[in-house]
Amino acid sequence: MHWLEEQPQKSVIYVVFGSFTIFSEVQFKELAHGLVLTGQPFLWVVRPDFTTGLSKEWVDEFLEVNKEKCKIVSWAPQQQVLAHESVACFMSHCGWNSTLEGLKNGLPFLCWPYFTDQFMNQSYICNVWRNGLKMEADESGIVSRETVRDRVEELLASEEIAKKVQELKELAARSLRIGGSSYQNFKRFVNLMMGE
Template sequence: MAPHALLIPLPAQGHVNPMMQLAWKLVSNEFFVTFLNSDSNHNRILTANTPNSFFDNIRMISVPVEIPPIDTLKGIENGIEALAKDMGPSVIDRVIQEINAREEENKVTCIIADVWMCFGLQPVATLHKLPLAAFHTSPVSLFAMRYFSAHLVSLGILHSDGIAKEEKRMKYLPCMPALHSGDLPWLWAGEYMFRKGIRMGEEIKDIKWVLFNSFSEIEAPVVETLAGLSEKQLEELALGVEATRRSFLWVVRSDLMKGSKAILPAGFLERVRDRGCLVSWVPQLEVLSHPSIACFVTHCGWNSVQESITMGVPLLCWPHFSDQFLNRTYVVDVWKLGLSFNANSQGIIEQGEFVKSVEILLESEQGLEIREEAKKLKIIARDAVKDGGSSSNNFNLFVTAMKRQPNE
């Protein structure tokens, strides 16, 4: 049985055409494709394309989509919201159910959706046990600008509406060329699209595969940056961990683990094998509760921050996107529970910076003050969930309210 891909383009010409090219490529690799489109685009494609052998394995289906005129900023917002309703997750869920009910031997096996059609789609894919891939039809650089836009706001480079604080030409990301403030890619569509782009970046972080209509060689620095632990950054981190001469537990995502061993510094694993361990997953709360844990190098996700606070473990903060920069600000500047790393001009945290931060946290007077604050907040956090504590009281109020009968 051939794999069956459901393709969901954004119903706009510049997005539909690349998605159709992808459909043909999949067919040439022995896929069966269902191509879901709006009624108007569906009819246009059928009229414009002469039937050929590729269409034997591409089923064209459509749903009614009522997109208002988009000749104004408000029209753009209304159009996006119309898509969310007419081609949103509930519609996709129904389409998958209908296909699978109709074709017992040819059920959908994966979903590939335009990045702008991925909002809320991961739960649908999970419900049907299908892998989900996002397809970005524009340059990787544009995706990077949107992906890191929240970071630029947190750094004070952009206002919260996406407008640059200074009208000048500058490098907004180390991996990209300088860009004038008036050429930022979201300005044409206003604050709504800027905030929608931030949300898109947040949605994408949970999707394993992102396909780009580009090739690595022409946008290599951006591709490496989006890959997360780039080879250079991974090398610097490994050498920094080694140079601390301290015992460590390093958690590397399973999808990066296979490649990571090939790009770690030569002989690294052998040199640290008596004091270090690399794994793909740990029960984080149990690890943080162990008395031998002196500090936690973290991306500052909120769950990680709260678990560290609860266990009294100071943090070394390495945020990447979304709320992580805000969380880092509270950890470092407000609660005084940790330190930040300072990246170089290429956005790399060098091994020396890593070693310096570890030594400050674990050996200096400043580090002692941070560790003492961590102990204090640990007590406060645990008291909050005890009987009579603030969190316990609030939860009990909620439970009591939920138990009341409707007529009370």
Template sequence: MDTQLASAKRSHAVCMPGPYQSHIGAMLKLAKLLHTKGFDISFVNTEYNHRRLLKSRGPRALDGFHGFQFLTITDGLPPSDADSSQDLMALSDAVRNNMSAPFSDLISNLNHAASNSDVPPVTCIFSDGFMSFATSEAAQEFGIPIIQLWTIPACAFMGYKQYRTLQEKGFTPLKVGPLSLLVNKLVQEESPLKSIDCNLWTEDTECLRWLDSKEPKSVLYVNFGSIAVLTREELIEFAMGLANSEHPFLWIIRPDLVSGDSAVLPREFLEETEGRSMYADWCPQEAVLNHLSTGGFLTHCGWNSVIESVSSGVPMICWPSFGDQSTNCAYACSKWEIGLELSGVVKREEVEKLVRDLMEGDKGKQMKERITEWKKLAQEATEPNGSSSINFDKLLNEFLP
């Protein structure tokens, strides 16, 4: 009885990310922050992504620990052992049509198990905004508060939702990030949370040692994220543009980066860039962006990447692909002036020009000064009395029981 009383006083959050690399990463940061505030965490991945994480991180990586467990639900798609991102449209359909019932069953099972353990019943759900099709019915069925985490900027979110009612009630704007800096402040080095990560590909840390050998702010980091796909022609144009820029670069080339083909780079490109280039399937992005040798970021402009780039003080070359990325690019380049846009058909001459402008031009210097100020503001916001820290506590105190 004492155990049941103790568990009843604790909060138990079920965290359900979208089944995509960057969405899992953002939700995991939020889950870590919730755990530092005393929450028990049940972190839910699809079975497909759970298998990929075990393959990437090791067979015991998702064992979790007391108060922080990893669970799975099916996405209803055909089984696959592929080490690549699932088809975006098929996965979107699966979220809408297949995952609501399995998620409700998971909540029911957690509540049932709570009667025989010291883990409290579910008290709240933190759902990726794009997973509402899978999570909202369960929240309504069990009478559990649900909070949505949108992994896109407010300027893009405005295109999906209307804020008028929330504004009239004084609930917005709530500014919950940069989550990565909040995690760095609240999660102690000795905490077991530090060892939990969510990369679906194995990280190559050799690139960090390679960066150690380069001059400060001299390396361009190139990563198009976990979903964007290049054609063979685009791969070659990017490659030759990087070669002709004569700047050192670290290029992340996923196994599934090139559509319907392997990412085979031209021999003349490899010969031209020998000694000033490094390649990896995947990498610890925040560590790369925070490395002293990283001076620029050629990115697909996903919101996680933009936030991490700003938090690290690294200006961008933006090549958006889909979703909110075009909006992010427009703001980064035109309004905030911390990025340069690569638009339309990829041409090596344009890639070369933008790399030179960013890494050595006057406009690049201005962007570096501006984004350094933004980095300072982000760090101040995540201090104990900063706006992000205050708003995170406000979220927990005002919206949750």
């Protein structure tokens, strides 16, 4: 959180892929270099088992060379990070919790699903709500560093996506207020649990 405080407003790419996603060494390096190519600061959550075959020396050198713009951690308080004013966008596996948290905090998405419902969530984000873009692999199955750079630039420059993000944030806030749809649904659930 201290590192986020030092970053300019709406500048940071927050990157996290949930508990199960696994990247190959090649894909990990392409993503790392792509994030650097954007010129934006980025906070990347990397679990210890996120990739295999990556040498500690490569990671240490990457971090040293890019220490001004890059923060890699094994865990982050996601709700606090997504609510922080320095975060510009959310590169996500599109798990349902992450999707709802990103919507609530008014962030555009870069969608990179891994399995099951994440693909449906991506479809909603990109095709129905239109508050994000899909990361697309090339013929070899890799999302290249140039694609990472280009999609980040496209997302951050899109006025249409920025408008949709704000609309969805306002809808989410309204549903959580007293009398809102989420509030009412939760209240009904509590009443059912209490036998009322």
